[in-house]
Amino acid sequence: MSTYQKLGVIVSDIETITPTIKRFTLIPDENTQLPSFTSGSHIFVQMRDGDNQYNNAYSLLNSPFDEQRYQIAVKREEYSRGGSAFMHEKVAIGNKLIVSEPNNLFALAPGAKKHILIAGGIGITPFMSHLHELEQQNAEYELHYCYRNAGEPAFTPELMASRFKDKVVCHISSKGSRLELDTLISRLPEGSHVYTCGSHSLNEGVRQAAQKVGFPDQQLHFEQFAIEDKTGDAFTVVLAKSGVELEVDSESTILQVIERNKAASIESLCREGVCGTCETMILEGEADHRDQYLSDEERKSQTSMLICCSRAKGKRLVLDL
Ligand code: FES
Numbered sequence: 001m002s003t004y005q006k007l008g009v010i011v012s013d014i015e016t017i018t019p020t021i022k023r024f025t026l027i028p029d030e031n032t033q034l035p036s037f038t039s040g041s042h043i044f045v046q047m048r049d050g051d052n053q054y055n056n057a058y059s060l061l062n063s064p065f066d067e068q069r070y071q072i073a074v075k076r077e078e079y080s081r082g083g084s085a086f087m088h089e090k091v092a093i094g095n096k097l098i099v100s101e102p103n104n105l106f107a108l109a110p111g112a113k114k115h116i117l118i119a120g121g122i123g124i125t126p127f128m129s130h131l132h133e134l135e136q137q138n139a140e141y142e143l144h145y146c147y148r149n150a151g152e153p154a155f156t157p158e159l160m161a162s163r164f165k166d167k168v169v170c171h172i173s174s175k176g177s178r179l180e181l182d183t184l185i186s187r188l189p190e191g192s193h194v195y196t197c198g199s200h201s202l203n204e205g206v207r208q209a210a211q212k213v214g215f216p217d218q219q220l221h222f223e224q225f226a227i228e229d230k231t232g233d234a235f236t237v238v239l240a241k242s243g244v245e246l247e248v249d250s251e252s253t254i255l256q257v258i259e260r261n262k263a264a265s266i267e268s269l270c271r272e273g274v275c276g277t278c279e280t281m282i283l284e285g286e287a288d289h290r291d292q293y294l295s296d297e298e299r300k301s302q303t304s305m306l307i308c309c310s311r312a313k314g315k316r317l318v319l320d321l
Contacts, residue, residue: 004044004100004275008032009070011095017073021122021154022088023061026070029096037102039064039133040126040195040223043072044100044269047086054083055269059197059223060102061128065136070099073154075122105274105292106195106223108133113191115141116184118206120198121148124155126223127197131164146171146179146202181209188215197223222292230290235312239264239321240283254307254319264321266307273309280307284318287311 009032013025028034037060047054058072074087091097106126108115115134117127127143134141145168147153159168171179185194185206194215196206203222210220234250237257244263248254255271255278258264269277273291287305298304307319 004103004269005035006046007034007099007101009034009097009099011091011093011097012069014091014093017154020076021073022076023071023073024087024091025062026072026097026099027068034067034070035101036067037064037070037129038104038107039129040106040108041102041104041129042106042126042274043070043102044275045072045083045087046098046100047083047091049082049086049090052082054086055271055275056083056087057270057272057274059106059126059129061125063132064129065132070102073122073125100269100275103275106197106221108139108195109193109219109221111191112193112219113140113189114193115139116188116192116194117141117143118179118181118194118196118198118202119143119145120196120202121146122154123197123199123202123223124153125197127195128155130195131162131167135163141167143168144171144179144184145169146173146198148172149174181205182212185209185215186213191219193219193221195221195223200224224292230309230311232288232311235314236316237312238284238316238318240318241321248311253309254311254317258307258321266321268308271308273306276306278306278308279304281320282317283320285316286313287317288313 008029009026010029012027015023017023042057042059044055044057060070061073062071074084076088077084119127171177196203230253231251235248236245237248237254238245246257248257267277269275276293281304286302288311289299290309291306
């Protein structure tokens with residue numbers, strides 16, 4: 001977590017929300033003062049399990065006006081890299097953890113006429129904090145919460161008992177109440193912003209619906225912590241400082257290949273294109289950007305890339321390493 005301030009926290013509570021989702025409440029240890037955060041922020045949680053180290057990003061789901069604690073929800077993923085299993089099985093109340101200061105890549109757009117929040121499954125988490133902010137702003141908003149089966153949604157009892165309940169619409173696809181994205185987006189007043197957090201197919205559905213009705217791209221916002229696809233054509237990466245040339249095969253990332261060959265020492269944190277820690281300057285060639293960190297302008301400039309996830313557009317890339 002080199003680019004982020006590290007914070008020592010204590011797990012003060014763990015609640016089972018569903019059979020696969022737990023909520024963790026984190027309070028500062030004796031040396032820490034928790035920085036305030038804005039709604040939509042995430043933190044990285046550092047986990048050490050023997051020789052393995054994980055740094056997973058989780059949205060903060062408590063109110064940004066609650067300055068005494070951070071709350072995150074962790075879904076136990078069947079095929080996780082280990083982080084979610086660690087949180088579920090090895091973390092107990094009273095344990096100390098290291099987390100990063102909050103960072104926000106999914107903030108509410110200032111001045112939006114209306115905010116439309118679309119959550120798929122565990123993608124509800126960043127919206128749990130946005131609801132507090134939107135109420136505080138007295139903003140116009142709706143939350144559409146989509147899930148497959150009536151038995152699986154996290155936080156619905158809490159939402160339905162909250163002051164936000166009239167703004168929440170649940171869409172259960174197994175019951176035939178799937179969200180009609182085309183209809184929703186075509187009826188939005190001008191100046192609305194749409195925020196989506198969920199699966200790749202939900203994100204794509206929103207993108208396509210927006211395109212169909214000419215909804216402006218810059219008013220669409222997406223939160224997605226795991227890169228769906230880091231694979232692609234093989235290419236050569238050249239490390240300019242040492243002159244080392246490496247072949248990046250179609251299944252590996254540049255970072256993995258450099259680490260495997262011990263060709264340079266690279267700092268990394270999320271390894272999912274979220275945190276920016278592995279940002280590297282491009283000297284020759286063009287990147288096929290897959291990250292969620294760089295802005296559109298930064299991507300277009302082809303000045304730098306996130307080597308934990310992005311690839312080359314051509315056959316060769318020269319990096320300032
Ligand atoms: S390690 Fe976080 S963006 Fe690459």
